[in-house]
Amino acid sequence: VLAQRVVHSDETPVQMLAxxxxxxxxxxxxxxxTTPFSTLKAVVYDFSPxxxxxxxxxxxxxxxxxxVCDDFAGYK
Structure with a gap:
């Protein structure tokens, strides 16, 4: 995914049992x-606390x- 010039990203909340x-x-x-226009069709999921x-x-x-992402300040 990181070999691409354009990457889409978003984060989703999940419940975690400590x-x-x-x-x-x-x-x-x-x-x-990757984008819909890329020849590589891939998604990487990264869990974080x-x-x-x-x-x-x-x-x-x-x-x-x-x-390409929403305006969440964490991306800035």
């Missing part, structure tokens, strides 16, 4: 995918291209 606790808390699954922008930055690393 080890040793009897309650859940909000975690996130981030999706990164929070919505912090550091998770997107860690996944994207030194990638350089166009990121």
């Amino acid at each position: 080890p040793g606790e009897k309650k859940t808390h909000r975690a996130y699954v981030w999706a990164y995918c 929070s919505r912090a922008g550091e998770h997107a930055r860690n996944f994207l690393g030194t990638w350089n291209g166009k990121l």
Whole structure:
């Protein structure tokens, strides 16, 4: 996916049961995918315990291209 010049991304909340606790808390699954116009059809799912922008930055690393996403501040 990161070999593409354009990547679409979004995060979705999921409930996560913390080890040793009897309650859940909000975690996130981030999706990164190629565009419908790419010859490569792929999606990468990345689980994270929070919505912090550091998770997107860690996944994207030194990638350089166009990121298509909503206006969530974590992408900035």
